[in-house]
Amino acid sequence: MTAPLLAVRNLKTHFRAGRSWPFGPRAATLKAVDGVSFEIQAGEVLGLVGESGCGKSTVGRTLTRLEPSTSGEALLEGQDILQLSQAAFRPLRGQIQMIFQDPFASLNPRLTIEQTLAEPLRIHRLATTAKEARARIAEILTLVGLDPKVMTRHPHQFSGGQRQRIAIARVMILSPRLVIADEPVSALDVSIQAQVLNLIKEIQRKSSVAMLFISHDLGVVRHISDRVAVMYLGRIVETGPKAEVFARPSHPYTRLLLESTPRPDPARAGRRAKALGEPASAAAPPPGCSFHPRCPFATERCRIEAPAYAALSDNHGSACHNIAALPGKQANE
Amino acid sequence: MALLEVRNLCIAVGSGGALLPVVEDVSFTVEAGRTLGIVGESGCGKSLTSLAIMGLLEGSQVRITGGEIRFAGRELTKLPAAERRAIMGDQMAMIFQEPMTSLNPVYRIGDQIVEVLRQHRSMSRRDALVRAAELLALVRIPGPAERLKSYPHQLSGGMRQRVMIAMAIACDPSLLIADEPTTALDVTVQAQILDLLADLQARTGMAVVLISHDLGVIAETCQTIAVMYRGRIVESASAAGLFAAPRHPYTSGLMASIPDADADCETLPAIAGRVPRIDERIGGCAFHPRCPRAASRCAIEPPATATYPEDHVVLCHFPEEAAP
CATH class of the missing domain: 3.40.50.300 (P-loop containing nucleotide triphosphate hydrolases)
Incomplete structure (x- = not known):
């Protein structure tokens, strides 16, 4: 092995x-x-x-x-x-990245989705220009099943499932x-x-x-x-x-x-x-x-x-x- | 006559001057000794439906806008508050999801059970304490006499839920409403609490309304089931009938989307879209934006109920026909 x-x-x-x-x-x-x-x-x-x-x-x-x-x-x-x-x-x-349970607590409510996703790119120096960062963010949003147009929005505009998608995008953007x-x-x-x-x-x-x-x-x-x-x-x-x-x-x-x-099986009751x-x-x-x-x-x-x-x-x-x-x-x- | 009969219940939430409907035209009956799962x-x-039955919506932004709740022959929505309070906790009782927030943290659990007994029964404090210890023994709390002196924080989550159940059954209610009673508990403790509820029900003959998001818990506990979506009952049937042949696309979608602990699959058949917010207005059938069988008619016209044998009722334009 x-x-x-x-x-x-x-x-x-x-x-x-x-x-x-x-x-x-x-x-x-x-x-x-x-x-x-x-x-x-x-x-x-x-x-x-x-x-x-x-x-x-x-x-x-x-x-x-x-x-x-x-x-x-x-x-x-x-x-x-x-x-x-x-x-x-x-x-x-x-x-080594982490996805947390509660997507309401793990996303910064003051940042737009673009800012949220640009932050890891900047910290880990994965994008040199803003244009490059934006292209990468659009790509990752598509990967998690969100329209890249949503990147200007804030977390409160999303449902729980969509927020968890954003949390996954934030993790996966770092490969x-x-x-x-x-x-x-x-x-x-x-x-x-x-x-x-x-x-x-x-x-x-x-x-x-x-x-x-x-x-x-x-x-x-x-x-x-x-x-x-x-x-x-x-x-x-x-x-x-x-x-x-x-x-x-x-x-x-x-x-x-x-x-x-x-189990969803009534015969199992008792x-x-x-x-x-x-x-x-x-x-x-x-x-x-x-x-x-x-x-x-x-x-x-x-x-x-x-x-x-x-x-x-x-x-x-x-x-x-x-x-x-x-x-x-x-x-x- | 059924013990509890809810007929065309409508509930709305006040929001910025407007009334948003959150429960629409909900009807069901519960016979004595039976369990209904919602x-x-x-x-x-x-x-909200369960809080309305209990009479706990008073003084909130939420109000009953129509329909009837008949309990043991009395129409509850028309009763004065004092008479409702006499029924609440006595003939009908409720347990909630989070036992830590339902118990008062600064009183010993013995005192909290005694309060229920003294409120509804003319009992001396001493007799009430004896009865409280009996109740703790009934819900299988070890060392009940000593436990009466404990504070809620000294108990585990499962033990707290047992205390809640002891308080609920203190006055031998004929109806127990359990709103997600095991959602905050671990699976092994959940199994114990569900067994306890079933034993108590067999012993006292009380009716139970069990509210849960977990189809597994519902399947193993209830005789009849009502599936709700966006304020309406979209399907109701016996437990066996519903799980053998779900007819509403939402019910079958929900069943298919649960990851199975007994089998593998590559991709879960998920329901598309998302759960609508209460301030969204959806024309026609509320499920149509997510429904795999939706046709143009579903977006315009609200569906009527279709009734099948064995009281199987579906609210859908295109219900699934039972497999031969």
């Missing part, structure tokens, strides 16, 4: 919560990301899925240096981007190597979500940009990803090719997620899996395997010892003590 |  575009090894991002009142006790460290490793090949889409508070967004924010990492490394073509100084990292920012998309369609209506997902997929195919696609929605992740990583409380519990993970989910948490997702308990907080993770209080297959060992990540096949792996003892995945109804 | 995208009027 060729060297991956991005290799993340044992990444940890811990937050030190402040005192809640002067001279009060320090709150415990919140281990939002606690030992995450994965690789993204050039041109590949890795879907990172998990529930709120599992640390999936923090992974994305750490890789774009919006949060400082605690330890671990993230090698972009062999170069550790977490160790670079801010000045040394700046030229790389154009190569990045890696795009981190953090819940890019979660704020959109169902009918618009499909349009934007199709657009992201089409642009990804055309430009073969690598992508870390962060989402809580299994259907969305299945649609967009080549490979999937499932996160629970700061750790990756299962990774594998999309087809493998969805057809033969190995980790009990992946199975629970799949079974809990409602046949949903019963989840035990609620997600624990990353501020006070349970000992041993952090999923054990909710796991129907938990044994004594799970309460004491955190499971190591073990390969099931070439590129499908899972962090569970009882993988061998788990019942086989029933045929998907 | 599904639609943002701005389709599904939440």
